Amino acid sequence: MHAKPWLPFYPAEVAPTFDYPKQNLALFLVTSAQKFPDRPALYFMGKSISYKTLLESSYRMAQALRGKGVAKGDRVAIMLPNCPQVVISYYGALLAGAIVVMTNPLYMEREIAHQMKDSGAKVMITMDMFVSRVEKVIAETELKHMIVTSIPDYLPFPKNMLYPIKAKKAGPLPVVTYGETVHPFKKLLAESSDFPLCEKIDAEKDLALLQYTGGTTGVPKGVMLTHYNLIANTLQSANWCYRVEEGKERYLAALPCFHVFGLTVLLNQAIYRASELLLVPKFEVTMILDLIRKRKPTLFPGAPTMYIALINHPRILEYDLSSLNACISGSAGLPAEVQDKFEEMTKGRLIEGYGLTESSPVTHVNPIWERRKLGTIGLPMPDTEAMVVNPDTGEEVPLGEPGELIVKGPQVMKGYWNRPEETFDTLRNGWLFTGDMATMDEEGYFKIIDRKKDMIIASGYNIYPREIEEVLYEHPSVKEAVVVGTRDDYRGETVKAYIVLKDGAKPDPVDLEKFCRSQLAAYKVPRQYVFRDSLPKTMIGKVLRRKLLEEEDEGRPTG
Structure with missing residues (x-):
């Protein structure tokens, strides 16, 4: 392995290596509550909750889970939007020594059933409006208890x-x-x-989180993240934002906490820094702008679609965004023009980073206040090694040549839950093979150039074509189906389905959409349906997805 060429380009304030405490991840909350008991930890729809109250509520949740038979290592599923209950449940489960299974509230019954069965979760903490979906599949799972909350539970009077x-x-x-x-x-x-109550754990071995991600197979896999993985990535990303002051910051929490990016750079990092989390249950531009005006957040990690929506709001110039000092964009590529326009409006910094669920998630990030390179994902984080290798041989490629990005560091997962073969394919000698094609320049800045996988990223969500194709194949009129991601100026990518109908069936995109909506979370539902007589295939009958994308590109209007 070559010397790390990126180290000379680190900000002077950021050390290339750190010591990461080997402890229960929930001790971040305990420590911050001891130092700043009266400081607001959470702000939600007009109501503030102090660190002291948050810790007490988290202890109560830990004791309640113990009372329901949850022991160390048991899985507790949390299916909630951003609200105080998600934070209380998360830290309560960790304090009890449980493994948290973050579940997307947009999931439909089929998706909930798979995740619950695969994880073997004993308890589900969710909201009243999602209960009917869970009840329909509970008999297929090992769930013994459901803890149900409602939005008004933590609203101030008279909103409640x-x-x-x-x-x-x-x-x-x-x-x-x-x-x-x-x-x-x-x-x-x-x-x-x-x-x-704070269960003693072995930080490097014991899991804190099972975070589900898809794969080329389309079947979501549980990524095993230890307490140490998440502590390391929280400290790596917190130290990169070296101007952040303990006990003084306000984080705009619009990224969902059920997404690993939101979990690390918002929830874990804000609690570690004793910051205030301004919880946003749903991203609505006017509401976000009003919240910025009212509560003056200083940090706003987000997805490119969020920044695009803000700068294109018709009344954006009426709002003062100058409280925002740093914004970190992840989960999809950040267009340069969005970066420039957002910085011009806020006078703060918007930089791009990169990560994946399997690395807790952050591995690369551009310097925030120093020189960054547009179009790159920046430099590897402290204590992180990265290489570009030949995807077939695993050998490092020459500087500037494209290859597969592989990474190694304390934030890299333990493996996939109950999937030893897939763990073996992805983790080799501690190196995580990302499946993303990249280049590295002489200064150690990396650039993602293509995806080895067929994954679609729309509005920051990972979407796996095969999962949607399997649903389409269940429709009585569909003979063949292939799903691709097409470029979209707002969502990054959008889902497009190519369909070959059975003999005698008539094209009915409305019916197909209705069918997909009954089986899939809304963000996975194809936005376009193209009906064809046949699909381009290899000699052995495999559909040429790449050919469809090429046709898509050729058909795009130019200029």
Whole structure:
């Protein structure tokens, strides 16, 4: 391995290596609450929760989970949007020594069933509006208890009283039948002890998180992230933002905490720095702009689509965004013009980074206040090694040549849950083979040039074509289906389905969309349906996805 050519280009304030504490990840919260008990930890729709109260609530959740039979190493699923309950549940589960399974609230029954069965989760913490989806599949899973909360549980007066009236206008309110296995969140916490509980763990071996990601197979796999993995990545990314002051920052939490990017650079990092998290349950541009004006966040990690939406808002010039000092964009490529325009409006910094679920997630990032290179993912993080190799031989390629990006560091996963073969394929001698094609220049700046995998990234979500294709094949009129990602100025990529119909079937995109919506989370549903007589294939009958993309490019209007 060559010497790390990127180290001379590190900011002077950032050390190339750190010591990472080998402890329970939840001790970040315990420490911050001891140092800043009265500082606001969370702000949600007009209500603030102090560090002292957050820690007490997390202890109550830990004790409640223990009372429901959760032991060290048991899996606890959390299916919640950004709200105080997701933070309480996350730290409560970690304090109890459980492994957290973050679950996307947009998931439909089929997706929930797979994740619960695969993880063997014992407890699900969710919201009343999602309960019916969980109930439909609970018999297929090992779930023993459901803890159910509602948005008004943590709303201030009078919003908590007005919420049901407002919600009724959107449709009937969910009815939850509580009993021996279904428990109301607030009541359960109120009846539990707040006596401190923090399970002792082996940070390098014990898992803190099972974070599901897809793969070329399209079947989501549980990425095993240890306490040490997540602690290391939190400290790596926090130290990179070296101007962040402990106990003084406000993080705009618009990235969902169920996504590993949101979990590390928002939740874990903000709590580690004793910052205030401004929780946003749903990204709505006007609401975000009002929140920036009112609460003056200083840091805003996000996806490119969020920054695009803000700079294109018709009344953007009426808002003062100058409180934002640093914004870190991840989960998809950041267009240069978006970067420039956003910085011009905020006078802060917007930089691009890179990561993947298997690395907790951050491996590369551009310097925030020093020289960055547009179009690159920046430099490897402290204690992170990176190489570009020949994907067939695994040998390092010459400088500037394209190859597969591989990374190594304390943030790299332990492996895939119950999938030794796929772990063996992806992790070799501690090196994580990312499946992304990249180049490295003489200064150690890396650039992603293509995806080895067929994965689609739309609005920061990873979408796996095969999963959608399998759903389309279940439709009675579909003979063949192939799904590709096409370029989209707003979402990064968008989902397009090419369909060959069975004899006698008529093209009906509305019916296909309705069918897909019943089986898939909304962001996975194809936005376009193209009906064809045949699909381009290899001699052995494999569909040439690349050929469809080439045709797509040729068909794009130029200029």
